[in-house]
Amino acid sequence: MEARELITEKLNDSQLRKNLDFAMSLLQTNRKKLLKDRYGDWEALREEGRKVKQNTLSRLPELLERFEENAKKNGIQVHWASDAKDANDIIYNLAKKNNVTKILKGKSMASEEIHFNAYLKKKGIQAIETDLGEIIIQLIDEPPVHIVVPAIHKNRYEIGEIFEKHLKVERFSEPKDLNAVARTHLRKEFQEFKMGLSGVNFAIANEGAIWLLENEGNGRMSTTVPDIHIAICGIEKIVESFDDAVILDTLLIPSATGQSITCYNNIITSPRKDGDLDGPKEVHVILLDHHRSDILSHKHYSKALSCIRCGTCMNHCPVYEKVGGHAYGATYPGPIGEVISPQIFGIDRYGYILNLCSLCGRCSEVCPVKIPLAEMIRDLRSEKAGQGSGEEILGISRIKPKMAEKLGFKIFAFLASTPWAWKSMLWGVKVFGPIGKPLAPLLPMIKQWTSCRAYPTLDASFQSQKLEGVIYE
């Protein structure tokens, strides 16, 4: 579907609008309340978080190597994947070697980014989700609508219907009953699995350990029950120490859900040791690049790699709230998606999502690691207009210049910097403004404007007034 049609469809879906409105308000209110009640100096903490990430990113190659070395010492196997295909192949080969036909999955946006489920399906291997939200969208064959809460666009009644239809159970609508359905469904599945896959929230270089956060307790099934656990980790998830990870965790959770801590914190330091009664026998970490090094090499856009995937920029985005994540057509939606999706998948393919922003700046204001998201969205627009930083952006050479738009702004700049021309324009507005109304349907810009607004009163009379006491120069 064309991007424009998709947006129209989402805007016309009144149930979707209601669900998003309700959910985003709740997430905003919870965060606001928690920060007010419990965090004395949130702004100072944000600054700390920003520094931790900037410092980490400036030494990323060294820290990645340190992570690899220490993880190996702990018995964890480390793999490097430069792109999506590499990562998928590594997992597929491990599955093949161990005769695995089904993989148990914890929530992971990196796995979405590499289109892991679809890749495996083609190879005859099934991926079974454990995250409640992911189960819901997997049952109806949709991608996540949000990076933290993947089924936030569905309300509990709709979820009850989905479970009834696909899991052949009674129709419930109470959250605790819905949870119970998912739990029973999953527990049945859990026993059969030999291989589990998860994401990573923080990979700690000094310890060679990975830290995973979740609220449901189902995710840890994919890291503890199967014999083999594979974790996909974007290279920007590296931090130097536990102390650094704690600062970021303290920023992440309130921002994401308005809680101060998640129900489960799983810190994995090694596979099962001699004498341990359970735990996987093998642990693999895949360090995924997928154009992250390209982003890192940019002087300007490298800040985007500070993202800790809290999703709060989406929760506060007035556009995201209206259209939902699917309208962006990209793995990463919302403000951070507008910044990274074009850089990971190509600005020629995803450049259009840069329009889905009124530059209100609320995302920059709430981002816990202070990424200047709105400014970057605007700067990426200038890359599209051929007036950017001059640094290479993936796919930029395939973008066709928009001649009409360019001409439009050239004319604007000429008018606004040439007094006689500007004054003639104002005169034009004064004379033709009032008679523009009947012409509105013929002029595309005015037509767009008046599609939902009355025709404005454009009298442009100020210029010709002489006010007492004013010095006119």
Added chain:
Amino acid sequence: MKVYFFGTCLGNMAYSKALVSSIKLLQHYGAQVIYKKDQSCCGQPSFNSGYYEETRKVALANINLFDQPYPIVIPSGSCAGMMIHDYLELFKDTPHFERVQEFSSRVYDLSDFLLNHLNANLCDTGEKTTVTWHSNCHALRVSKCVEASKTLIRMLENVNLVELEREEECCGFGGTFSIKEPEISKTMVEKKIQDILSRNVEYIISGDGGCLLNISGAMKKMGCDVKPAHLYEFLAQRIGLE
């Protein structure tokens, strides 16, 4: 005190009355207003679309025009933000930077200037009324002058200011955004209006022409009876300057 007055492009085209009120307020509180007849626009339309070269051209025209060391006062937090903050970004690492910095340091939003530099003390002469307020996003987050605007409204004895539930949410104007994404913009402004209608007020006040044009235009089309008012027109009227 001599001050330059920059009326903004939208002010000149659609808000003549608010500009007159703004000047009267400045004069009333002791400023001598200079109006440069060659003024135009701050350059936001091209800036927000990423056309930085064109925007620099417009910015330099402004910098050359307002060349004496007087404060430049603007009845729009959004345009003030552009000139105070975004001009610096635009000219970073260029030979013009120092001049731009000097220029930007002289730019003020009118509310901020009235309150903090002219120590305006507003004396309400109007009837009792209830109003609500919409914050322009750039006024809130870039020039950060919203508190000053609201403080001025709160000074009016007979005016009861009821806040919106989602005051800090964009109304969907966003300059070229409203033309490029009209459907999303429409949904956003409708949401804003829902919030406004739920407050049971007589007026919706905003300090920015863009938001006001958007909100009032949509309210008119929907047939709502809350009256839209430009902040400075409202203030001037309340203190009997008209």
